[in-house]
Amino acid sequence: MSTVRLSTTSFVVLGMIATRGPSTSYDLKRAIGRSVGYFWNFPHAQLYSEPKRLQKAGLLELHQEDTGRRRKTYTITAAGQAALGEWLAEPVKEHFELRDIAEIKLFFSELAEPQDVARLAQDQIEQHETRIAEYEEMQRRYGHIEEVASRMITLELGLGIEYAALEFWRKVRARAESGDFPPQSGPTQH
């Protein structure tokens, strides 16, 4: 029971256990993989070490089976709920970060071959189309269920951003195909 720095990972763990009830690390891994994990990757090893930290800090309670698999189940404590509640009430200072390797490659496209850009765009279009299909499927399946409605709303943001990205890469592909991309290294128009 010592004081520790709490990261976003910590609060995702706390939040998941608060909404799901008592959970094992494996439960967390799956629940996160089906939800926030789509936007923000949390390596599973973290989901084993982080609850341990939180338990030491008194924010989670540990119950270990004493038979069979000896699963470790974590439950949120009052202190954990308080910490989570405070965090939720706190304003968000950081602007979101979009870690997109494709975008970085595009940024440096003046150093690449023209066909690289076309291929990059094509790949991105397919990737985003696939992701959009997944999100829409999730909406169709779970969108109307009362109990999860507030969790589904983040899907709308995900979709909005996916549509924007898709539209963008289609534009890039069009430009690449018409030969005016990358702007200064493509064939000049006389």
Place this chain on the structure above:
Amino acid sequence: MSTVRLSTTSFVVLGMIATRGPSTSYDLKRAIGRSVGYFWNFPHAQLYSEPKRLQKAGLLELHQEDTGRRRKTYTITAAGQAALGEWLAEPVKEHFELRDIAEIKLFFSELAEPQDVARLAQDQIEQHETRIAEYEEMQRRYGHIEEVASRMITLELGLGIEYAALEFWRKVRARAESGDFPPQSGPTQH
């Protein structure tokens, strides 16, 4: 001159030096802060250690002033250009990651107070409006300059995503104000 794992950071450093020419770490820090840094944060300490690694790997060359501030200037080598070119030609496997703390808080909004959501939405709206204004200003200032045109294109993606996020949070705010958010903890409509 040993072989090392190259991360996205490595290629951003290589790419920056390739497009800008010989640069110090400080130059990189500023150049990245004005461009890709808007999307993907690269802590400045990395921009001092990473070039050192790349130099040891033979991808960069180091020239240190032997007077005054003894600045360290890095230049890209042929091997560096080759590595960069290969990377640019490689397909991108990873889907982008959107690290958005606000979104995570919204995901857990059922655990929060109703006014927390309203405030969260309001803050996000302001944050995105500010960011949009910055991007639009950059477009106005540099958008028409030939030499940087291919670098400016990523701004369009940034803007598209910002617009999508802004629209989303406005919708959230509207719902929060009309009292039907979070869905199951808001006042029930009879």
Place this chain on the structure above:
DNA sequence: ATTCGAACCGTATGTTTCGGACCGTGCGGC
């Protein structure tokens, strides 16, 4: 009955990454 694979469940370990504290320098302006 037995093999087999898939889902289940978790640990260990060696790097990178990260944030942030800290430190000196040169220079323009008051």
Place this chain on the structure above:
DNA sequence: GCCGCACGGTCCGAAACATACGGTTCGAAT
């Protein structure tokens, strides 16, 4: 002449991360 700010950089401990490893339970096909 000294103040403050942009410049230019190092260091460090704590987290994060990827990945390899190791085992179990269970059902379905052989």
